[in-house]
Amino acid sequence: MTAERMRRGAVAVLLLALAACAWDGGTKVAKKRVRVGLVLSSGGRGDGGFNDAAIAGLAEAARTLGADTAVSESGGDETSPAALGRYAQEERDLVVGISFMASAPAFALANQHPNTDFAVLDYSPVTDSLGRAMPTPPNLAGITYRSEEGAFLAGALAGLMSKTGRVGFVGGMDAPVIRQFEAGYAAGVRRVCPACRVVVSYAGTTPAAFSDPARGLALAAAQYAGGVDVIFHAAGGTGTGVFRAARESGRWVIGVDVDQYDQAPGRVLTSITKNLGVSVQGLVKQESEGAFRAGLISQGLADGALGWIYDERNRALIPPAVYNQVETLRQAVIAGLIQVPRVPEEAAAG
Incomplete structure (x- = not known):
């Protein structure tokens, strides 16, 4: 094999590798390992509720999907724009905010960083000057719960x-x-x-x-x-x-x-x-499979996203x-x- 043919073969292999990481018909081809940043809401780690559920879901995604994960310890909603922006600057594949307060900054950042996917749990639609809800950018998933x-x-x-x-x-x-x-x-x-x-x-x-x-x-x-x-x-x-x-x-x-x-x-x-952990795992799974779903997503009792506890610990009370x-x-x-x-x-x- 001549040196020129070897060079052409190497280039072909490189192009195929690049294509595997590129956009294909508007859908990302699956990735083996995704980098995910999670931004907490007010109350932070140890709140026994919203934040801890999301953290547990992210930890499970790291365990089962091999995701490279990071959790913002920024102190909550007051600094979520900075935390979301930092993860975007780090070029993480997916940045997740878990408070309605993250909606507006995630909306703006999604437009500024088209190669990063964003998701907000408990999303509150961003409105224009006339108070009309604006469509989400193509790389932002706004998950609302009924x-x-x-x-x-x-x-x-x-x-x-x-x-x-x-x-x-x-x-x-x-x-x-x-x-x-x-x-x-x-x-x-x-x-x-x-x-x-x-x-x-x-x-x-x-x-x-x-x-x-x-x-x-x-x-x-x-x-x-x-x-x-x-x-x-x-x-x-x-x-x-x-x-x-x-x-x-x-x-x-x-x-x-x-x-x-x-x-x-x-x-x-x-x-x-509210099955936040399941929501977070689902988002990471979508990202890892190149199937991230943007837009407004509403979830409620019928979707299994909400429920009520009735088990051996509280059954005798009811x-x-x-x-x-x-x-x-x-x-x-x-x-x-x-x-x-x-x-x-x-x-x-x-």
């Missing part, structure tokens, strides 16, 4: 279990994504107990409201003292204070995002779960008749027989 559906089950359970006719909701930051929980919860309560009163408290109006356990304790203690006997929280790390109030008062509490029974054993009726009623409502939502409101005003009207 959180009101899971909260509806929490409300039904609270209404069925309450002895005082007063149930409570403690939210973190007063924002649309948390008001979805409030709306669904109130609708669930009214579905089974029209005469019940829902007492609502928010920890604040900034991202810090998700990481203030003392505030959560004060709000929950005040509700319990006022006659509330079941509280559902959607407050991130602030919820640890709500659990403390439940332990100290001997009242019921309902957890969120992950199974939070261990926060107040014997006092946690259930937890409304009478069989109550369980059956909640399950019947869950199936009705899945079947489309019940449309759960997304905003409190709709819940009140219903």
Whole structure:
């Protein structure tokens, strides 16, 4: 073989290797190992909920898919733009933000870094100057959860279990994504107990409201003292204070995002779960297979993205008749027989 033929053969091999890493018809060809950056929300690592679930999912993706992973310890939403940008500058294949506060910066960065894929869990659509939702860039997946559906089950359970006719909701930051929980919860309560009163408290109006356990304790203690006997929280790390109030008062509490029974054993009726870990694993798997799916993606009870805990630890707390009623409502939502409101005003009207 002549030197020229050898040179041509080597070039051909190189071109084939490059083609294996290139775009093919708008879809990335599978990669063996992807580099993923995860940006935490307020509350950070150890919140016992939203963040820890996403971290666990990322760890599982690293174990099963061999992904090269990094987790931002930036402190939460206040610095998420910088953390998202840093991972983009590092040319990671996939950058994931797990808070609605990451929506706008991820939207901007996706346009600036077309070769990096971005995903936001609990995405809040970015709007133009006229308030119209803007289409996501072709490398951004905005995953929204129909959180009101899971909260509806929490409300039904609270209404069925309450002895005082007063149930409570403690939210973190007063924002649309948390008001979805409030709306669904109130609708669930009214579905089974029209005469019940829902007492609502928010920890604040900034991202810090998700990481203030003392505030959560004060709000929950005040509700319990006022006659509330079941509280559902959607407050991130602030919820640890709500659990403390439940332990100290001997009242019921309902957890969120992950199974939070261990926060107040014997006092946690259930937890409304959001399978963030599965979402993160799915995103990494898509990226590794060259099948990243961009656009708006809505997930709810019917998709298995949301659920409620009923197992050997809390089964004795919930009478069989109550369980059956909640399950019947869950199936009705899945079947489309019940449309759960997304905003409190709709819940009140219903």
